[in-house]
Amino acid sequence: MAVAEPPIVEIVGLAKSYRRGDQVVPVLQDINLSMTRGEFVALMGPSGSGKSTLLNLIAGIDTPDRGRLAIEGVDITGLSEGELARWRAEHVGFIFQFYNLMPVLSAFENVELPLLLTRLDRRRRREHVQLVLELVGLADRADHYPSQLSGGQQQRVAIARALVSDPTIIVADEPTGDLDRQSAREILDLMESLNERLAKTIIMVTHDHLAAERAHVVRHLDKGVLTDRIERPRARATG
Amino acid sequence: MAWFLARLVLRNCFRHPLRTALTALGIIVAITAFGLLRTTVDAWYAGAEASSASRLVVRNKNSLMFPLPLYYRNRIEQLEGVKSVSYADWFGGIYIDRKNFFPQFAVEPLSYFPMYPEFVVPPEQMKAFQLDRRGAIVGRKTAEKYGWKVGDQIPLIGTVFAGNWSFVLRGIYHGADARTDESQFFFHWDNLNETVKRILPDKANQVGIFLVALEDPSTAPALSKQIDGMFANSRAETLSETEKAFQLSFVAMTEAILLVIQVVSFLIIVIIMAVMANTMAMTARERRREYATLKAIGFEDHHVVALIAGESLLISLAGGAIGIWLLYPLAAWVGHRFATIFPIFIVSDRTPLAAAAMAALIGVVAACAPAWRAATLKVADGFRALG
Numbered sequence: 001m002a003v004a005e006p007p008i009v010e011i012v013g014l015a016k017s018y019r020r021g022d023q024v025v026p027v028l029q030d031i032n033l034s035m036t037r038g039e040f041v042a043l044m045g046p047s048g049s050g051k052s053t054l055l056n057l058i059a060g061i062d063t064p065d066r067g068r069l070a071i072e073g074v075d076i077t078g079l080s081e082g083e084l085a086r087w088r089a090e091h092v093g094f095i096f097q098f099y100n101l102m103p104v105l106s107a108f109e110n111v112e113l114p115l116l117l118t119r120l121d122r123r124r125r126r127e128h129v130q131l132v133l134e135l136v137g138l139a140d141r142a143d144h145y146p147s148q149l150s151g152g153q154q155q156r157v158a159i160a161r162a163l164v165s166d167p168t169i170i171v172a173d174e175p176t177g178d179l180d181r182q183s184a185r186e187i188l189d190l191m192e193s194l195n196e197r198l199a200k201t202i203i204m205v206t207h208d209h210l211a212a213e214r215a216h217v218v219r220h221l222d223k224g225v226l227t228d229r230i231e232r233p234r235a236r237a238t239g
Numbered sequence: 240m241a242w243f244l245a246r247l248v249l250r251n252c253f254r255h256p257l258r259t260a261l262t263a264l265g266i267i268v269a270i271t272a273f274g275l276l277r278t279t280v281d282a283w284y285a286g287a288e289a290s291s292a293s294r295l296v297v298r299n300k301n302s303l304m305f306p307l308p309l310y311y312r313n314r315i316e317q318l319e320g321v322k323s324v325s326y327a328d329w330f331g332g333i334y335i336d337r338k339n340f341f342p343q344f345a346v347e348p349l350s351y352f353p354m355y356p357e358f359v360v361p362p363e364q365m366k367a368f369q370l371d372r373r374g375a376i377v378g379r380k381t382a383e384k385y386g387w388k389v390g391d392q393i394p395l396i397g398t399v400f401a402g403n404w405s406f407v408l409r410g411i412y413h414g415a416d417a418r419t420d421e422s423q424f425f426f427h428w429d430n431l432n433e434t435v436k437r438i439l440p441d442k443a444n445q446v447g448i449f450l451v452a453l454e455d456p457s458t459a460p461a462l463s464k465q466i467d468g469m470f471a472n473s474r475a476e477t478l479s480e481t482e483k484a485f486q487l488s489f490v491a492m493t494e495a496i497l498l499v500i501q502v503v504s505f506l507i508i509v510i511i512m513a514v515m516a517n518t519m520a521m522t523a524r525e526r527r528r529e530y531a532t533l534k535a536i537g538f539e540d541h542h543v544v545a546l547i548a549g550e551s552l553l554i555s556l557a558g559g560a561i562g563i564w565l566l567y568p569l570a571a572w573v574g575h576r577f578a579t580i581f582p583i584f585i586v587s588d589r590t591p592l593a594a595a596a597m598a599a600l601i602g603v604v605a606a607c608a609p610a611w612r613a614a615t616l617k618v619a620d621g622f623r624a625l626g
C-alpha cells in the first residue's frame with residue numbers, strides 16, 4: 001500500500017569539505033540517499049570515512065557545502081542557525097556514543113529537556129517523560145543521576161530523551177561504541193523495537209556488524225562516497 | 240524555562256564546590272577591600288564633609304604656624320553679615336605617651352560651642368566648664384578610650400607650649416550624628432594665654448585662627464575678601480576661607496596618597512576579574528560537550544549564554560553580598576582601632592552600591608569570553624575531542 005510514500009530523508013548531490021589551514025579536505029562527495037518513513041538504516045565504513053559528518057548534516061547540526069538535503073520535504077540547507085535549532089527540537093532525536101547526559105540532572109530531568117522547548121505544561125511533560133522511561137525500562141530510576149547509572153542505563157536514558165518529543169527521525173552515532181556486549185545487545189534490542197513497534201525512522205552509524213544486522217538497509221561509506229547498499233527483509237520474526 | 244535554567248545554574252555552581260568557594264572567597268576579599276579602601280578615602284574627607292560652608296576660618300596668610308593678634312576679633316565682629324567670632328589655638332600636648340594622640344584646642348569657651356551645635360554637651364556640664372578656668376571638655380570616644388570621668392585631672396605635656404599642664408574634666412560631648420568627630424579635647428584659651436604671658440610675654444594675646452559664623456553662607460566669598468582686605472599690608476595679613484576649604488587644604492596635602500588608594504582599590508577589582516574570568520573559562524571549557532548537547536537538542540545560543548552568565552553572576556554577586564556584609568563590622572573595627580587617625584570611619588551609603596556594581600561587573604566581564612565561545616560553538620565541533 002505504502003508504495004508511493006514520499007521519502008522522509010532525501011539527499012541529492014550532497015558535498016562537504018573542511019578547511020585545514022589553507023588546505024581544503026573533501027569529506028563527503030556527491031552523496032545520494034533516501035529513506036522512507038519507518039526505515040532503519042545503518043551507516044558503516046572505516047574510521048574517518050565521513051559517517052559522523054553525514055549524520056550531523058542529516059541532523060542539522062552541520063551545514064553542507066552543496067546539494068539538497070530535505071527532511072519530510074523541507075530543505076534544511078537554507079535554514080538559519082536559529083531556525084535550525086527550532087527545527088531540530090521538533091524533528092530530530094539524538095543518540096550519542098558517550099550518551100551526553102547532563103550530569104547535574106536526574107534521569108527524569110534529562111529526558112524532560114527536549115520538552116522544555118515545547119508548549120507542554122508540567123503535568124503533560126511529566127506524563128510524557130514517565131511514558132518513555134517505562135518504554136526504556138527505567139521508570140524506577142527516574143530520580144537517579146547519570147553517575148548512579150551504568151553505561152547501558154545511561155544510554156537508555158539518552159534514548160528516552162531522543163524519543164520523548166516524538167521526532168521525525170532518530171540519529172544515532174555509534175550508540176553501542178562505548179558499551180560491553182551485553183549492554184550493546186540490550187540497546188540494539190531497544191532500538192529495534194522502537195523501529196518495529198513505534199515505527200521510528202532511525203539512521204545509525206556503527207562499525208559493529210552485529211549492530212548493522214538490526215537495520216533494514218546497510219550503507220557503506222568509503223572516503224566520502226556511498227558504496228554498496230545491502231537490504232534485508234523488513235519484517236523480522238520477533239521473539 | 241527560566242526556572243529550569245536557574246536550577247541548572249545553581250546545580251552547576253555546586254559541581255566543584257571547592258573551586259566555587261575559592262572564587263567566591265576571592266571576590267569576598269576583593270569587595271571587602273574595595274569597600275574598606277573607599278571608606279578610608281571617605282574618612283580622609285570626613286572632616287571637610289562635616290564642616291560647614293557657613294563658617295569662615297581666618298588664619299595668618301604666611302602660614303598656619305604664625306598667629307594673629309587677638310584684637311582682630313573686634314574688627315571682624317563689626318562687619319556686616321558676621322553673626323559671631325570665636326578663636327582657637329592648636330595645643331598639641333602629649334597625654335602620658337606620644338602615641339596617645341587626640342586633637343586638643345584652646346578655645347574661647349563662651350563663643351566656641353554655640354558655633355558648633357554638633358558637639359552636644361549637657362547644659363550643667365557646659366556651665367561647669369565655662370566657670371572653671373582649668374576646665375576641659377572632651378569627646379566621648381577619647382573619654383572612653385582613657386577611662387576619664389567628669390572631675391578627673393587630665394595631665395598633658397606641652398609641645399608647642401612647653402611645660403606640664405593639668406586640666407579638670409568638666410564635660411563630655413557627644414556627636415549630634417555619626418559623622419561628628421568625638422575625639423577632640425577643648426580647654427580655656429585664657430588658661431593658655433596666662434601661661435604664655437608669663438613665659439613668652441611677646442607671644443601673648445595672639446591666636447592661631449579666628450572662626451567666623453556668617454548670617455548667610457552665600458556671603459562667604461565677599462566677606463572673606465573684606466576681612467583679608469581689612470588686614471592687608473598689616474604686620475599680620477590674613478587668609479580667610481570657608482571651613483570646608485580650610486579642611487580640604489589639609490586633605491590636599493595627601494591627595495596623591497588618596498589617589499593611590501583609589502587606584503589600588505580598582506586594581507584589586509581588575510585582578511579578581513582576571514581570576515574569575517579564568518575560572519569561568521575553565522568551567523565553560525569543561526562543559527563544552529554539554530553546551531553542544533543542549534544546542535543539538537534545540538536549545539539556542541541565548542540559553543547557553545544565560546547558563547554561563549547566570550553562574551558567573553551568581554558567584555560574583557553572592558561573593559559581593561558577603562563582602563559588603565563583612566565590610567560593616569570590619570569598618571567599625573578599623574574605625575575603633577585607628578580612631579586617632581580616622582575619627583570618622585563610616586561606610587557611606589554609596590560604598591555598598593559601588594561595591595555591588597563592582598561585583599556585578601566582575602560577573603559580567605568574567606562571563607563574556609566563555610559565553611561568546613559557547614554561543615559561537617558549532618554543535619558538531621562541540622562533540623569532537625578538544626583539539
Ligand SMILES: Nc1ncnc2c1ncn2[C@@H]1O[C@H](COP(=O)(O)OP(=O)(O)O)[C@@H](O)[C@H]1O
Binds near residue numbers: 020045047048052054
Ligand atoms: N571540523 C572539522 N575540521 C576539520 N576536519 C574535520 C572536521 N570534522 C571532520 N573532519 C575530518 O573529516 C573526516 C571525516 O570525519 P568523520 O565524519 O568524523 O568520520 P567518521 O565518523 O566516519 O569516523 C576526518 O578525516 C576528519 O578528520
Ligand SMILES: [Mg+2]
Binds near residue numbers: 051052053173
Ligand atoms: Mg564518527
